[in-house]
Amino acid sequence: MGVSPMHLFVNDSMEFRMDVYRSILITGGGGMLAHALVDALTAKGLAATAVRRAECDIADPEDVTRLFEKYNPSLLFNCAAHTGVDLCEDEPDKANAINGEGPGNLARLAQEHGTKLVHFSTDFVFDGQSDRPYKPNDQTHPISVYGETKLRGEKRIQQVDSPDWLIVRTAWLFGRYGNCFPQTMVKMGQAGRPLRVVSDQFGSPTSTVDLSEATLELVDRSAGGLFHITNSGITSWYEFAQTTLREFGVEADLAPLTTTEWVKLRPKQAKRPLYSVLDGEKYTAITGKTLRHWTEALSDYRTHS
């Protein structure tokens, strides 16, 4: 699969350089972020092959070896993950194989093939006890199987002796491909179902479109290491639901709930951080940019969904 030779511009002053990558691959190709990344690359005149789980299970080292032999990618975005946060509590081994060991499988082959590896991680690597936004090098302390296994995945990449990796932690994703929180709120609200949403957990909703663009900005600048990228603004799940319903013009029976009340209703659910706002200063320092407010991104999501 080739890459368009055309030169594009990301802003008025800088030539878009990512076309140096001759072969771009995306694992977890059936997912929400993978679709948005394909769109973002296509918009820049770059072709990417999105590979679904049926072709490559990242937890299977032989699958991963075959993938690299077939495509020999120069740039790989790993969007594959076991993202069912509550399901991970019931399936810790599976979660570990995919989220924990899968990225290591990719990183080893990426090192052998000289591939730049871009991987996505989560705010759930933190425990939520901070009183300020988390910086990339802040102490991690996951409180769920999902968070724990995603952190292991980060470490597996970092353990491979290759400088050419980029890990982007993000949070509260929404986008037009796949199930996401706004879509669920709208569907349930339209169906007349009562919505009881936690009002004391805080974070930054993030558009997969904006995250894709921002990640490509980093790749284009040959950035490596650990970054935090989210849309701007801080909100609770309750306010996120309220804003979504207003944006979509849906009248719904919506009421706030505390985490304590929620846990009583769903005792088996995974624990979530109370405050998982990510500090994007490192991204801004490299690119000179800050992502727009999440409410603006939500308006665009409504327009395009």
Ligand SMILES: NC(=O)c1ccc[n+]([C@@H]2O[C@H](COP(=O)([O-])OP(=O)(O)OC[C@H]3O[C@@H](n4cnc5c(N)ncnc54)[C@H](OP(=O)(O)O)[C@@H]3O)[C@@H](O)[C@H]2O)c1
């Ligand atoms: N969604 C969020 O709110 C959020 C927040 C923070 C970080 N992230 C991170 O962002 C990344 C993308 O998330 P997303 O929301 O786009 O997730 P998603 O829509 O659930 O997509 C994940 C994809 O991974 C695939 N997959 C699962 N196990 C696999 C395996 N063993 N091998 C290959 N592919 C596999 C899934 O395939 P199937 O459909 O066949 O299962 C699915 O297509 C993930 O790393 C996630 O941890 C997400």
